[in-house]
Amino acid sequence: MPAEVCRQCGEVLLRPDILERVQEVVWSEVAPKRTASVPVYDLAQVKVGDRGEVDRSCFPC
Numbered sequence: 001m002p003a004e005v006c007r008q009c010g011e012v013l014l015r016p017d018i019l020e021r022v023q024e025v026v027w028s029e030v031a032p033k034r035t036a037s038v039p040v041y042d043l044a045q046v047k048v049g050d051r052g053e054v055d056r057s058c059f060p061c
């Protein structure tokens with residue numbers, strides 16, 4: 001499974017599993033108990049297109 005690409009600017013996004021791992025490391029220093037309940041896509045905006053499909057974009061977009 002290749003890395004996902006932002007549909008707005010073409011920037012490569014982190015794979016969900018890698019992104020989750022990064023967030024787990026960050027959150028483990030702040031609130032360990034939240035790592036399992038916080039959505040994976042916090043660092044990448046999730047948009048819903050006209051057809052109802054999820055359209056992923058990078059943070060700046």
Ligand SMILES: [Zn+2]
Nearest residue numbers: 006009058061
């Ligand atoms: Zn973008």
